[in-house]
Amino acid sequence: MGLDRRNFLKTMGVAGFTFLAGRSLASDLPDEADVEFKALLYDSTKCIGCRACESACAEANGLPEPQDEMTAGVERKTTETQRCVINAYAYGDTEIYSRHQCMHCNEPACVAACLTQAMYKTKEGPVIWRADKCMGCRYCMVSCPFDVPKFEYHSPNPIIQKCDMCYNRQKEGKIPACAENCPAEALIFGTRRELLAEARRRIAENPDLYQPIIYGENIAGGTSSLSVASVPFEELGFETNIQKTSYPALSKGFLYSVPSVFVLVPPLLLGIYEANKDKNLEEEAHD
Amino acid sequence: MTNNIITVASDNDGKSIWKFFVGELKPRGKWLTPFNIISIPIMILGLVLIVIRFWKGIGSITNLTQEVPWGLWIGFDVVTGVAFAGGAYVLTFIVYILNVKKYHSIVRVTVLNGFLAYVFYAGALLLDLGRPWNVINPIIGNNFGTSSVLFLVAWHFMLYMLAELIEFSPAIAEWLGARRVRKILSSMTIAAVIFGITLSILHQSGLGALYLMAKEKIHPLWYSEFIPVLFVVSSVFAGLSMVIFEGAISHRVFFNQISEENHKKQHSILMGLSKICAVAMFAYFFLKTLVFIHDKHWNLLMTPMGYWFLVEIIGFVLIPMFMFYYNSRRGNILYIRIAAILTMLGIIINRLNVTVIGFKWDAPNHYYPSWMEIVVTLAVIFTEIWIFRWIVTRMPVLRDSPKWVHDEK
Ligand code: SF4
Ligand code: SF4
Numbered sequence: 001m002g003l004d005r006r007n008f009l010k011t012m013g014v015a016g017f018t019f020l021a022g023r024s025l026a027s028d029l030p031d032e033a034d035v036e037f038k039a040l041l042y043d044s045t046k047c048i049g050c051r052a053c054e055s056a057c058a059e060a061n062g063l064p065e066p067q068d069e070m071t072a073g074v075e076r077k078t079t080e081t082q083r084c085v086i087n088a089y090a091y092g093d094t095e096i097y098s099r100h101q102c103m104h105c106n107e108p109a110c111v112a113a114c115l116t117q118a119m120y121k122t123k124e125g126p127v128i129w130r131a132d133k134c135m136g137c138r139y140c141m142v143s144c145p146f147d148v149p150k151f152e153y154h155s156p157n158p159i160i161q162k163c164d165m166c167y168n169r170q171k172e173g174k175i176p177a178c179a180e181n182c183p184a185e186a187l188i189f190g191t192r193r194e195l196l197a198e199a200r201r202r203i204a205e206n207p208d209l210y211q212p213i214i215y216g217e218n219i220a221g222g223t224s225s226l227s228v229a230s231v232p233f234e235e236l237g238f239e240t241n242i243q244k245t246s247y248p249a250l251s252k253g254f255l256y257s258v259p260s261v262f263v264l265v266p267p268l269l270l271g272i273y274e275a276n277k278d279k280n281l282e283e284e285a286h287d
Numbered sequence: 288m289t290n291n292i293i294t295v296a297s298d299n300d301g302k303s304i305w306k307f308f309v310g311e312l313k314p315r316g317k318w319l320t321p322f323n324i325i326s327i328p329i330m331i332l333g334l335v336l337i338v339i340r341f342w343k344g345i346g347s348i349t350n351l352t353q354e355v356p357w358g359l360w361i362g363f364d365v366v367t368g369v370a371f372a373g374g375a376y377v378l379t380f381i382v383y384i385l386n387v388k389k390y391h392s393i394v395r396v397t398v399l400n401g402f403l404a405y406v407f408y409a410g411a412l413l414l415d416l417g418r419p420w421n422v423i424n425p426i427i428g429n430n431f432g433t434s435s436v437l438f439l440v441a442w443h444f445m446l447y448m449l450a451e452l453i454e455f456s457p458a459i460a461e462w463l464g465a466r467r468v469r470k471i472l473s474s475m476t477i478a479a480v481i482f483g484i485t486l487s488i489l490h491q492s493g494l495g496a497l498y499l500m501a502k503e504k505i506h507p508l509w510y511s512e513f514i515p516v517l518f519v520v521s522s523v524f525a526g527l528s529m530v531i532f533e534g535a536i537s538h539r540v541f542f543n544q545i546s547e548e549n550h551k552k553q554h555s556i557l558m559g560l561s562k563i564c565a566v567a568m569f570a571y572f573f574l575k576t577l578v579f580i581h582d583k584h585w586n587l588l589m590t591p592m593g594y595w596f597l598v599e600i601i602g603f604v605l606i607p608m609f610m611f612y613y614n615s616r617r618g619n620i621l622y623i624r625i626a627a628i629l630t631m632l633g634i635i636i637n638r639l640n641v642t643v644i645g646f647k648w649d650a651p652n653h654y655y656p657s658w659m660e661i662v663v664t665l666a667v668i669f670t671e672i673w674i675f676r677w678i679v680t681r682m683p684v685l686r687d688s689p690k691w692v693h694d695e696k
Contacts, residue, residue, distance in 0.1 A: 079353070109500045115438035116424040117431070133424050136417020138356035139437045143500040150353050151417060153346025158417040247500045251436050254496040254515050258439060258489055265485045269384055273477060276386035 037106065037125035037224050038170065039192035040179060041199055044229035044236065045209060046186035047097040051086050053178035053187060058082070060166060060177035075237045080150040083163040084178060087237055096229070098236035099187070101178075102127060102148045102163040103216060104224035105246075110140035110149060112248035118160075119149075125192065125224045126165035134160060145220055145242050165224070192224055199228050221246030307463075311681055326669035333666020336659050337414060345417060348659040355647055359656035360415045362642030364664055366494050367635050368408030369444075370518070373526030375401030375451060376487035377563075379480045390556060392549045395458055395684050396537065397530050400675065402451040407671040409444045414663065436496045443490035450483035461689055462682040469692070491522040498641060506645035508587055508596045511578045514641065520574060523567040525634040527560050531627035537685060540676075544685040554618060561623045562615035564630065568608035575600060592648060599640065603633025 054066045063081050070076065072090040077100070084101035108127050110119045118134035121127050129149070136158055141149045152158035166176035174180070179189040188195065196217060203210040215233050216223040219242050227238070234240045340348050351358050375398045381387050382394045413419050425431060425438055426445070432438045453475050460469035495518030498505060511517070538545065538553065587593050610626035643654065679685055 077353075112434045113437065113500060115432040115435040115441060116421060118421075133421060134418055135421040135424065136419070137412075137415070137437060138417065139435070139497070141353070141356040142498070142504075145500075145503060147354055151356060152344065153349075153351060154344040156342055156344055158344060241503045243502065247502070248434065250502060250512070251496055251499040253512070254436065254492070254499065255434065255439070261489055262485060265488065266481050269380075269481045269484060273384045273386075273481070276384070 035124050037192040038165065039104070039125060039190065039195045039224040039226055040101075040165065040176065041188050041190070041195040042099045042225070042227045043186050043188075043199075043202065044097055044099070044227065046184050047086070047099065048184045048186070049086060049088055049095060049097045050183060052181045052183060053099070054082070054084060054086060056177040056181035057084050057163075060169065078148065078150060078162070080152045080159075080161045083161065089231075089236060091231065096231055096236065098229070098238065099227070100237065101225060102165075103146055103220065104163075104165055105220050106222040106224070107220075107246035107248050109143040109145060109220070109247035112251070113139040113143035115139070122167060124167075124170060126167040126170065127162075128164040128167045129160050129162060131159055136160075143247065145247055146239050192226075195226055199226055202228060218244050220244075221249075322672075326673070329662060330666045330669050330673075333663045333669075336663050336666075340414065340663075345415070348657065348663070350654055350657045350660070352652065352654060354650055355643075355654040357415075357646075358643060358654055359660045359664060360411055362639050362646075363635070364408045364411035364667060366642050367638040368404055368411075369491065369494060370522045370525040370634055370638060371529040371631070372401040372404035372408070373487065373491060373522035374530040375454075375526065376484045377523050377526050378530065379454060380484055381563075383477060383480045384484070389552070389559060392552060393530065393534060393556060395455065396533070396679070398451055398454045399458070399678060399684055400529070400533060401526075402448065402455055403671050403675055405444060405448045405451065407667050407674075409448075411664075411667050412441075436493055436499070440490050440493040440497065443486045443493065447483055447486040447490065450479045450486060453479035454483065458682045458684055458688075461692060464689075466691065487522075488519055492516065492519045494518055495641070501646070504647055505641060506592055506648045507582065507584055508579075508592060509637075509641045509645045511582060513574070513578050517571065517574060517578070520567060520571045521634060521637065524564040524571070524630055527564050527567075528627040528630040528634070531557060531560055531564075531624060532631060535624050535627075537679075541679055541685050544679065546687050549685075549687075554620065557620055557623050558615050558618050561611040561626065564626070565608055565611035565615055568604055568611065568630070572600070572604050572608065575604070592645070595640070595644075599633060599636050603629055603636055607633065 049070065051066070051070065057063070058065050061083060063083070066082055066085075068076065070086060070088050072088040072095055074087070076085045076087055078085055084099065087098050087100070088095045089098065104125055104127050108119065108121055111117075111121045111127060113119070114134075115137070116133040116135055118130045119127060119140050120130060136151070138149075138151055138160075140160065141147070141151060148162050150161045152161070166174070166178075169176060175189040179187045182188075188198075190198070196214065199214045199217075203212060203214070209230050210228055211230065211232060213233065214226055214228055215238055216226040221244070227233070229236055336348050345351065349358060349360070378390055378394050378397045382390050413422065416422060425441060453472065456472040457469050457476070460466075460472055492515035495514035495516075498510070498514060499512065502510060534553070534557075538550070588597065607626040607629040610622050610629070614620075614622045614626070643656075647653070683689060
C-alpha cells in the first residue's frame with residue numbers, strides 16, 4: 001500500500017512536473033542534453049532556528065546582516081535587503097520554525113509578467129532578476145502570488161530584490177550559500193526530482209511526524225522551493241490561498257486571442273466601411 | 288478669447304513661419320481665470336514633487352508598499368484615464384466606419400482628447416517606473432517579454448497614439464495652412480481609424496487582463512476571468528460619457544468657437560449618444576450579472592464589500608442607464624449630463640475597485656494614496672487641460688475647418 005502510494009505520487013509528481021513545466025517528458029531522460037531543475041528542500045522538523053542561512057545569504061549577496069530579533073509568533077517578511085527569513089512559532093514549550101524565500105516556480109508569474117525579460121527562468125531552475133533590463137514597473141510584484149519580489153522605494157536607482165538561488169555560485173559549481181551553511185541539514189540542495197523523492201521518503205517513513213504534504217510540489221504549478229513540516233503550513237505563515245495550476249495560464253487565453261483580433265477585426269471594419277460609404281447622399285437628402 | 292485667431296491659419300502664407308509660431312505660443316485671453324488660479328499652483332507643486340520623486344525614490348512621495356506596488360497612478364491615471372479616452376475609438380467607428388454624419392462635428396475634439404489622454408495618462412506610467420531609462424528595452428526590441436500583458440498594453444499605447452495623431456493631423460495641417468500635406472494626411476484617416484479601433488479593443492481589454500494573474504489578491508466580487516471583456520464594454524460608455532461631459536464644458540468655455548449650426552445640432556447629438564450609452568450599459572450590466580451568477584458569490588453580497596459592489600452596480604450603472612434611456616427620447620439635456628457624470632463616477636469606482644480598493648482588500652495595512660500622489664495626479668490632469676485649451680483656441684477643432692478645405696473638396 002505504502003509503496004503503491006509512493007509510486008503513484010512519484011508518477012504524479014514527474015508527470016505533473018513535466019506537464020506543468022511545459023517541457024516534454026524527454027527532458028527527464030538522462031541522455032537528454034536539457035538540464036533538470038535544481039531545487040531546495042527545507043525540513044522544518046530539522047531546523048533549529050539558528051538563522052545561519054539568513055546570515056550566509058546576506059554575506060553571499062553583499063546585503064546587510066539581519067539585525068532584527070526573531071520572536072515566536074511574529075511574522076517577519078523578506079525585505080528589499082533580506083532575501084530569506086526564518087520565523088518561529090510556539091507550540092507548547094517547543095518552537096517550530098518556518099523559512100521563506102522566492103519559490104522559484106516552474107512557471108513563474110513574475111517572468112510571464114515581465115515585459116523586458118528582466119525576470120528570467122534559467123534552464124537550471126533559478127528565477128533570476130537582471131538589472132540591466134528591468135524598468136522598475138513592478139508588474140512582477142503585482143503578479144507573484146507569494147509577494148516575493150521587493151522594490152527599493154527609497155532609491156533613485158531602485159532594484160528588485162529577491163532570492164536567485166545563488167545562481168552565480170551555482171555556475172561556479174558551488175551550492176547556494178544557505179544550504180551550504182545550514183548546520184542542521186534542514187536545508188538541502190539538489191535536483192527537484194531527487195528532492196521530491198527525498199521529501200516523499202521522509203514523509204512515508206515518518207507519517208506521524210510529518211504533514212502529508214510537500215509545500216511546493218503542486219502549488220502554483222509546482223515550485224523549486226520545497227518544504228515539509230510537522231504542522232499545517234498555514235500555521236507557519238505559508239501562503240495557502242494559492243491555486244494548484246500555473247499562474248501564467250490565467251492570462252494565456254487573453255494573449256492567445258490577440259492575433260485573432262488582429263486578423264479578424266480590421267477586415268470586418270473595412271467591410272462595414274465599404275458597405276456604408278455611399279450613404280452620404282441619402283443622409284444629405286434627409287437633412 | 289479673441290475672434291481673429293480664426294483667420295490666422297488661413298492667411299499666414301505671407302508671414303514667416305517663425306513669427307507665426309511665436310505668435311501662437313503667446314497666451315490668449317485673460318490670465319486670472321479661476322481655473323488658472325487653481326491649476327497653476329497645483330502644477331508647480333506637482334512639478335516639485337516629481338523632482339523629489341526622481342531624486343529620492345518613488346517611496347518618498349507615494350504610499351506604495353511591497354504588497355501593493357501599484358496605486359493611484361496606475362489605478363486612476365492609467366487604467367481609469369484610458370477608459371475615459373475610449374470615446375475616440377467609439378466615435379471614429381460611428382463617424383468613419385458607419386458613416387453617420389451627425390456626429391462629425393464632435394469627432395475631432397474627441398480624438399484630440401483621446402490623444403492627449405494617452406500622452407499624459409499613459410505618460411504618467413513613466414513617473415511610476417523605478418528604472419525609466421530601461422523603458423527603451425521593450426521598445427527597441429533587445430528584450431521582448433512577449434508573454435507579458437503589460438508588453439502588449441505598452442506597445443498598443445504607443446501605436447494607438449500614432450493612429451490618433453494621424454487621425455487628428457489634418458487639423459494641424461489646417462492650422463498651419465499646409466494644403467498639400469493636409470490632403471495626404473486625411474487620405475490616411477480611414478486606415479488609422481481601422482487600426483486604432485483594433486488596437487483600442489485590445490488594450491482596453493488588456494488593461495483588465497493585466498490583473499488576471501493577481502487572482503487571489505483582488506476581491507472575488509471584482510476578480511473574474513472576464514475582466515478584459517468587462518473593461519472593453521465599459522470603455523464604450525465611459526468614453527461617451529466623457530464626450531458628453533467634455534462637450535458640456537466646451538460649449539460654455541469655447542462658446543464662440545462653435546458655429547451656429549453645430550450649436551443647433553448639439554441636442555440631437557446628445558440624444559443619440561445617450562441612446563448608445565444606454566445600450567452599452569445594458570450589455571455591461573447583463574455581462575456583470577452573468578459573471579456574478581457564474582462565480583456564485585451570493586454569500587459575499589451581505590458583507591461591506593458586497594454592499595459596495597451593489598452601490599456600484601445599482602447606483603452607478605443601473606440608475607444612469609435608465610436616465611440615459613429615458614432622455615434619449617425625452618431629450619432632457621440636464622438629465623443626460625447628470626447621467627454622464629454618474630457614469631463617470633461609476634467608472635472611477637469600478638476601476639479603483641479592481642486596482643486599488645479591492646486589491647489586497649483584506650490586508651491589515653491597506654493602501655491609501657498620499658496627498659502627494661493626488662497632487663501629482665491633479666497636476667497631470669491640469670497640464671493636459673492646458674494643452675487641450677492651447678490647441679483648441681488655435682486649431683480648427685471645435686470650429687469649422689478653414690474655407691479652403693471645403694473649396695478643395
Ligand atoms: S515565487 Fe514569485 S518571484 Fe519567485 S519565481 Fe514564483 S512568481 Fe517569481
Ligand atoms: S519591475 Fe522589472 S523585473 Fe519586475 S516586471 Fe517590471 S521590468 Fe520586469
